[in-house]
Every structure is written in C-alpha cells, then in structure tokens.
Amino acid sequence: MKISGFIKYRTFAQLICAILCTITTLAQPCNAQTTQPKNTPASSSTELVYVIALHGNVGKIPGDNDPAFTADYLQSALNAAAKAKATVVVLDIEGPGGLVTEMQAMVKVLLDAQVSGTRIVALPRDAFSAWSIVSLACKEIVVTPTTRMGAAVSIKRQGNGFVEAPDGKDAVSQKFAAPFNALWRQVTDLTGRSPCIAEAMRTQTNELWWSPSKGFADKKGAESDWQQLDDGVAVLCLTGAEMLKTKIAIGEVKSQDELPLLLHCAPGTQIKVASSASVAMAKNMPSGKKQDETNRKIIAKIREAWSLTTIDFRTKIVIRTRPAPPEGMFNNNKVVKYEDIESDSERSLRIQGALAKVQQRLPHPSSKDCDSDIFEGLEEIRTTIKEATNALRGNAFDAAWDRLGQVRKVMSIFTGTDGAMDPKLHPSALGHSK
Numbered sequence: 368m369k370i371s372g373f374i375k376y377r378t379f380a381q382l383i384c385a386i387l388c389t390i391t392t393l394a395q396p397c398n399a400q401t402t403q404p405k406n407t408p409a410s411s412s413t414e415l416v417y418v419i420a421l422h423g424n425v426g427k428i429p430g431d432n433d434p435a436f437t438a439d440y441l442q443s444a445l446n447a448a449a450k451a452k453a454t455v456v457v458l459d460i461e462g463p464g465g466l467v468t469e470m471q472a473m474v475k476v477l478l479d480a481q482v483s484g485t486r487i488v489a490l491p492r493d494a495f496s497a498w499s500i501v502s503l504a505c506k507e508i509v510v511t512p513t514t515r516m517g518a519a520v521s522i523k524r525q526g527n528g529f530v531e532a533p534d535g536k537d538a539v540s541q542k543f544a545a546p547f548n549a550l551w552r553q554v555t556d557l558t559g560r561s562p563c564i565a566e567a568m569r570t571q572t573n574e575l576w577w578s579p580s581k582g583f584a585d586k587k588g589a590e591s592d593w594q595q596l597d598d599g600v601a602v603l604c605l606t607g608a609e610m611l612k613t614k615i616a617i618g619e620v621k622s623q624d625e626l627p628l629l630l631h632c633a634p635g636t637q638i639k640v641a642s643s644a645s646v647a648m649a650k651n652m653p654s655g656k657k658q659d660e661t662n663r664k665i666i667a668k669i670r671e672a673w674s675l676t677t678i679d680f681r682t683k684i685v686i687r688t689r690p691a692p693p694e695g696m697f698n699n700n701k702v703v704k705y706e707d708i709e710s711d712s713e714r715s716l717r718i719q720g721a722l723a724k725v726q727q728r729l730p731h732p733s734s735k736d737c738d739s740d741i742f743e744g745l746e747e748i749r750t751t752i753k754e755a756t757n758a759l760r761g762n763a764f765d766a767a768w769d770r771l772g773q774v775r776k777v778m779s780i781f782t783g784t785d786g787a788m789d790p791k792l793h794p795s796a797l798g799h800s801k
Contacts, residue, residue, distance in 0.1 A: 414636040416626050417453035418490075419444045425465025425473065425497040435465070438472030444641070445480050445487075451639060455486045455630055458505065459623070464496020467521055471547045473497075474504045478554055481506055488630065490620070491516045495604070503565050506558050509629060510616040514607030519568040564615065567596070567603035574599040577613050665730055665737050669745065672728035678721045678771075680764055680794040685709045711762045718767070719759050722752050764794035 419441075423434025448456045464470075481487055489505035491498065494516040502508055502516055510516075555562045561583035567575035575597035576587050587593045596613070597603040610616040618629045627636040688702040709717070726749065734742045751770060758767040 413452070414454040414627075414633045415451060416455050416457060416630065416632060416636060416638045417448040417451055418457045418459050418623055418626070418638060418640045419448070420459045420640070421498075422459070422461045424462055425501065426469030428465060433462075437469055438476050441473050442476045445476070445485065447641065449485070451641075453639070454632060454636070455488055457488045457490050457509070457623075457626060458501075459490045459492070460494045460498050460502055461492040462494070462498050464498055464519070467497065470497035470500055471550065473501050474547075474554060475550060477501070477504045478550065478557065481557055488626075490623075490626075495519070499568055500565060503558070503560060504554050507630075508610065508616045509626070510607030510610050510619050512607060512619065512621060514610065514616075515604060516607075516610065517568045517604030518602050519565070520571055520602050521569070560615070564603075571602050572599050573597065573603075575603055583613070662737050662741055665732055665741060665745070668728075668730040669748070672725050672730075675728065676721050676724050678718055679792045680714075680718060680768055681792060682714055683709050683717070685713070711764075714764070715759045715762050718764075719756050722756055722759075726752055768794055 421436050421441075423436055425435075426437055427435040445456060477487060486507075487505045488507040488509055489502040490509050490511070491502045491514055492511055493514075494502050495518045497519065499516045499519045551562065551565065554560075563573070563575055563583045563585045566585065567573045574585055574595065576584050576593050576595055578584070578588060578590055578593045580592060581588055581590060584593075587595070596605070596609065605613075605615070607616065607619060611619060620626055620629055623638055623640065626632075626638060684706050685708070686704055687707045688704050690702055729745065729749065732742060732745070736742075755767040755770040758764075758770060
C-alpha cells in the first residue's frame with residue numbers, strides 16, 4: 368500500500384503529524400467492510416464499487432472541530448481505490464462546505480483522475496457550498512430522496528458574523544481567479560455540464576433557467592418550455608428531485624446497496640465502504656470503543672518515535688582532531704581540535720543513523736492489534752524510511768527528502784495543518800549548522 372494510498376484513515380495522519388514536523392478529517396471510526404448488494408446472489412464478479420465517505424468540511428476551518436478533508440486525502444483515497452481495482456469510485460458527500468482553496472485543489476484531483484480513466488460518481492446527500500462544486504466536478508451524480516446541493520457563495524468572517532466575499536474585478540483579483548476559471552472550463556468540458564449551474568450556486572445575482580429541449584442557460588430563451596430555477600435573488604440550492612428532472616443526476620438510490628444496479632455493474636459486484644478513519648481518534652477524543660483506544664496508543668508510540676529524532680539534511684560543521692605539530696620528544700600525543708565541513712558520505716551516514724533510530728522506536732503491532740489501515744500504514748512508513756535510506760546510500764539527498772515528503776502529505780490530511788518540512792533543514796539550504 369503506497370504512502371498515498373493509506374490515507375483513507377484520517378486517524379493515521381495524526382500519527383504522522385509529529386513525524387515530519389520534526390523532519391519534516393474521514394469521518395467516523397470504522398473498518399472497511401464489504402457487502403453484497405441486496406437481492407443479488409453472490410458470484411465470482413470481480414467488479415467493485417469503492418465508496419469514500421466525505422462527511423465533514425472541505426479543509427480544516429480554524430476554530431471548527433468538525434471532520435476535515437483535503438485534496439491530499441482525496442488523492443490518497445483514489446489511490447487506495449485503484450489498488451483495490453475498483454470499477455467505480457463513489458464519493459459519499461455530506462457537509463456544509465469549507466475552504467475555497469482546498470475545494471479548488473479537490474477539483475484538480477478529480478479532473479486529473481477522470482481524465483486518466485477513473486470512473487468517479489458523486490453521491491451528495493447534503494452537499495453545500497464547496498461540496499456542491501466538488502460534486503459538480505464528477506462526471507456522474509447520483510442523489511438520494513433527501514439530497515440538497517448548492518449554496519456555494521464565497522463568504523468570509525466579519526466580526527461575529529459572515530459577509531459575502533468580494534468578487535473583485537480588478538486585475539489582481541482576476542489574476543487569482545483565472546487559474547480556477549480555466550480549471551472549471553476543463554471540468555465542464557469533461558462532464559458536459561453547463562457552467563451556468565455552478566455560477567448560479569456561486570453568485571447570488573446569476574439566474575438559472577432550464578429547458579427540456581435546450582438545457583441550461585443564465586437567461587430565458589425564446590422557447591415556451593423554459594423553467595426558472597434561480598431568480599438572481601436567491602442562491603441556487605437544488606433538491607434531488609430537481610437534479611433528476613434536469614438530468615444533472617443520473618439516478619436516485621435509497622441506500623448504498625442500490626449503487627451497483629444503478630451504475631450498471633455486473634451481478635455480484637461488491638461494495639467496499641472505505642470511510643475515513645476515526646476523526647475522534649485523530650482529535651484524541653474518546654469514542655468509547657476498545658479498538659479505538661488501542662489505535663490511539665499505537666499512534667502515540669509512532670508519534671513519539673519521530674518526535675525524539677531530528678533529521679537535518681543540511682551539511683553540518685563537525686569538530687575534528689589531529690595531532691599537534693611535534694614540539695619535542697614528550698608531546699607527540701597532543702591533538703588539536705578544529706572545525707570542518709562534513710563530507711557527503713558523512714552526512715549520509717548521519718541521516719541514515721537518525722532514520723535507523725526511528726525504525727527502532729516504531730511499535731510492532733500485529734494485524735490483530737489495530738485497524739487494518741493503521742497496520743498497513745505503519746508498514747508503509749517502514750517501507751518509506753527504507754526507500755529514503757537507500758537513496759541516502761547513493762548520496763541522493765533530494766530524493767530522500769522527497770520520499771519523506773510523501774509522509775508530510777498524510778500528516779496534513781488529518782491534522783488540518785500544512786505539516787510542511789522545515790525548509791531550513793532542506794538538503795540545499797544555505798549555510799551550515801553545528
């Protein structure tokens with residue numbers, strides 16, 4: 368399981384937070400489970416519907432303790448689905464929205480994955496704000512009888528309340544908006560969905576009209592069958608029924624068990640519900656489950672293993688000794704100390720030693736001691752350290768740094784912090800440290 372693949376556990380990244388802060392939110396506790404669709408006999412079908420639960424915020428919102436999901440998590444979950452050879456990936460979405468920047472990053476992940484051939488279906492339940500845009504970035508959308516989706520106007524905090532974020536028309540504002548606008552044009556090209564839909568959700572003053580014969584438009588056409596969905600005063604928020612009627616959604620399910628049939632999968636297709644790792648665990652909140660407590664203890668041990676080690680990729684100044692110049696018959700054993708810059712081989716051995724200490728301190732639970740994803744993730748940490756060590760043996764410092772950087776991405780997913788490696792410790796950082 369590649370380091371980007373075990374991210375299906377939000378829990379697990381907290382274990383990595385301290386990891387790379389020195390060397391560098393998956394909603395509820397659960398184990399991935401496999402079920403047969405109702406009324407479908409078991410068969411030898413190899414098809415798999417891989418459901419990723421995204422119940423919480425888009426990105427970590429300061430002061431909000433709700434589960435938070437990032438583009439890095441989404442990418443890792445998609446990697447896990449690919450490893451499981453999923454026929455289709457379903458994003459089970461429910462949340463109030465989140466950060467615009469993280470939403471844009473998620474859209475980029477979805478675009479790249481779908482262009483590469485991954486079939487991704489959005490299953491929005493209550494998908495508001497940023498989540499509605501993420502849903503629209505999927506080529507296919509499936510709704511439930513109670514689905515609501517929209518209300519994506521950007522807002523910012525002001526005092527004790529919120530106000531609409533200004534939509535600047537100046538050159539600077541447009542400069543920052545242009546990359547996402549271009550990305551969204553790519554998404555609409557991919558999905559075949561009208562950009563008017565997202566614009567009506569994002570902008571209060573935009574209208575949205577729909578015609579069974581003409582599709583969507585921001586103005587009423589001349590034909591008599593145009594129906595107004597948004598009047599330019601309200602902010603567009605659609606129901607599941609409206610999405611079915613206007614063909615934004617391809618169908619409706621009452622439960623996940625109905626997904627294989629609706630998505631035209633083969634009889635006997637399995638559903639793997641790989642929801643995020645325990646957010647309660649990631650936040651060190653008691654969940655009342657013994658297994659969660661065991662998971663927390665293992666995570667704490669891994670965190671400690673990293674926190675006790677500082678790994679500095681810079682070239683250090685070392686103190687060397689050499690014999691003093693002879694001054695007489697009885698003082699040849701004298702030595703002098705002097706400062707010198709370590710060689711690449713010395714630096715490599717030093718960093719390898721630090722990584723070896725981490726390996727020694729990591730816990731060794733059995734697969735029965737913790738959730739399977741935590742166990743697999745721990746094994747992947749060991750593998751990543753070995754790969755970084757191998758790179759160091761060839762004095763490939765940048766490669767080793769980048770390999771360890773993969774762990775940083777996991778950390779950011781679960782902790783809501785960027786978890787960046789300290790740039791001062793980068794192999795190419797200027798200056799030398801003692």
